[in-house]
């Protein structure tokens with residue numbers, strides 16, 4: 001029997017973004033731009049490419065501008081039309097989910113990622129859904145990360161966690177999975193641990209912010225007690241769900257940037273600028289100049 005399709009995606013955007021203050025005092029961190037696109041646009045694009053039809057944002061205070069970003073801007077369109085810049089209007093339109101394809105709900109207080117996901121329960125209903133943390137921006141050579149995970153889901157069903165391999169010294173910053181025997185890039189998950197102490201991680205495979213979850217996660221989240229950091233943790237609820245449903249890890253082809261951290265965000269900007277067909281040459285030249293100024297040496301080509 002085919003697995004139930006994944007039509008909806010949840011984007012938790014209610015976090016405070018304290019690591020980016022003062023930039024995030026009045027502006028959501030999800031609206032910070034990587035080159036010319038807000039972080040949240042890149043993550044929504046990844047979901048659209050994977051065939052997602054409904055986009056659910058769990059927002060908080062100061063996040064209204066995200067809703068505006070995914071709406072038409074009539075005044076701007078009129079000005080662009082009057083100037084004959086129809087191509088720009090079309091580009092903007094192509095980035096928008098269709099009418100009625102977005103929903104917004106409020107978390108009201110940032111009680112943790114698990115709580116943010118639970119806030120989407122009524123909008124998701126009784127069907128599997130994708131969960132994308134907008135902090136993590138992915139860059140892939142071919143199909144996007146979520147598309148690769150949905151291919152894994154169509155094969156295995158159940159719950160899927162996107163994973164990425166990192167060096168041993170980095171595992172303590174993330175959730176890490178342990179895996180059993182599998183084929184290709186997909187393995188059954190046998191356990192998961194949040195931020196393991198140095199040297200104790202069960203593998204180098206980190207949970208990097210992309211999930212496909214079954215709706216049975218919601219009743220578990222409802223009763224979930226506070227965990228690490230006094231927050232309601234998604235990992236705790238997934239561990240409980242693992243006792244009754246299968247979980248698989250899909251190691252996607254590509255890499256992610258942790259745009260919730262300043263270094264990750266800056267690195268993403270450099271990487272995407274160097275990918276950009278119109279910018280790459282000019283930007284690479286400026287970057288070389290800067291590096292040369294700092295080191296006094298001519299950088300290698």
Ligand code: UTP
Pocket residue numbers: 012013014015016017018019020058107109110111112113115116133134135260
């Ligand atoms: P983070 O803990 O990395 O985000 O949560 P944050 O709290 O905004 O960042 P800092 O640490 O203060 O700088 C990961 C993701 O989960 C969402 C965040 O918006 C982010 O996308 N989140 C987290 C919520 O929506 N609600 C929460 O209560 C916590």
